[in-house]
Amino acid sequence: MSKAKVWVVLGIAVLALAAGCISSEAAEALRIGLIPAEDQREMLKQYEGIIEYLEESVGMEIKPFVATDYSGVIEAMRSGKLDIAYFGPFSYVLAADVANVEAFAVPMRSDGRTTYNSIIIAHAETGIKSISDLKGKTFAFVDPASTSGHLFPRAMLQKAGIDPEKDFSSMVFAGGHDAVELAVKNRKVDAGADSDKTYDRMVKDGLIDPKVNIIIAKSDPIPGSPWAWRRDLPDDLKGKFKAAILEVGTKRPDILAKMSGGIAGYAEAKDADYNVIRETAKILNLDLKSLN
Template identity: 50%
Template sequence: MKRLFNCIRAAALSFAVASPAFAADQLTIGLIPAEDSQAMLESSKQVLAALEKQLGMPVKPYMATDYNGVIEALRAKKLDVAYLGPFSYAMATTVANVEAFAVAVTKKTGQSSYKSQIIVRKDSNLNSIADLKGHTFAFVDPSSASGHLFPKAGLIAAGYDPEKFFSRVMFSGSHDASILSVANKKVEAAAVADRILNAAILKEQIGKDDVKVIWSSGAIPESPMVWRKDLDPALKEKIARAFAGIKDLPWGDQGVLNGFQPTNDAAYNIVRDTASALKLDLRSMK
């Protein structure tokens, strides 16, 4: 675990003295690498600083190299809170004593859900899933909802076996990497989150006419904030209040926050149902 987190420790935030009301002397938060790892850390700093101020204790972020790294840290009780994808959360509940408690709501969408999209270069002659036969394809991470689980389910529902349909399948490691792989002709198609694609265009990582969308999923519940169930109940209450009050700050690719609204484990049953339809054993995938 030390190897996973060394690159982030130097950038960890530490301001206030720990509150004597709780056993912990700091709160540790795990962040998934949805974007480029350093970009995700940088875009989270204002939120973490606001959280630290409201809690009255140091808040330290940790970024694993993949989704499983965050799950492992939760299981080992090296993290108190984590930001997980919907699918990685469903996986985490099979091996770690965790539960979802909040999801971000942004001013841009006012929603707590998003979609998976399959993209190709706009100048290609690929216009439908059927056109992708024999071409190269990128998923994000085996534990990504919008970058793997939901698009894979969509492909199978359309009658295509991803293992046989494409000439080559790769996992890029992040949504940004998948987007750039298509834009730079490293692969011919990729599955990514709609909000991360929109953010990449706004940040001019790619041009608005570089790619086009040829498939979209239904609504996917937004990535949750989760905590270990064994945290002090008083600390949980304070954490929930602190997240709910964080507004008007940027939160990664999602845009400017309008607070975090409460959620619960049952909100992610659609993710479990999709995994079940694909005959995936979440525990074995972890």
């Protein structure tokens, strides 16, 4: 066979895998998606250890992928180009609606909690002390499909009588949680929405000062960001991956110690855990399909 024909055959094989034709016996790599909650390089760096652990535990090469936005991971799952992904709660609900995915694990903190909070922050020099002070100010959300960076803070704003489209002098989507914090820190915007996990990590790392980026509001608890797989993956592969994720906290706590958010391990998750996200979207009259 000529070299040209060899490359054609290889190309067809690659396309077959990209189309979702994966099996536990034939697949050479498991494709894992990560929402761009932070800078892409930072995300890959943080997950380097757990990717290596999963490769050893599952017995397959793991290929991580960080999209440029949340919808990129959802679309990749929908089209079969990813097998498993780590979503935010809201982006998971969107993916479950259009990509036939199912949650199976959720991060657990050292105190056993599997929830976190959305926060609204403001630069200290703006004089903003509460949500009511935000009218006429500039504001940054994370991404339209972000839970703590858009869905929940929008609900908090609405409850306080603020319409982001009408009451802010300008509004942007920064693309990542860390990007919102830095935008506020550098006075690119007056205020923004973030997760307490990213805020705490950036304070700990000295990237932001809590006396400068001040928290002016905090949401009710939000169910944690889930790992979710395509429902059509082989059951044996699902079992291996789930077991590995649920055991990493006891087998390799050193890996989790290097990740942001204070993750101590993972607990089992199910789709119904995220009904509160669906209900919040309904309250805001958000069309889930329009955000994907």
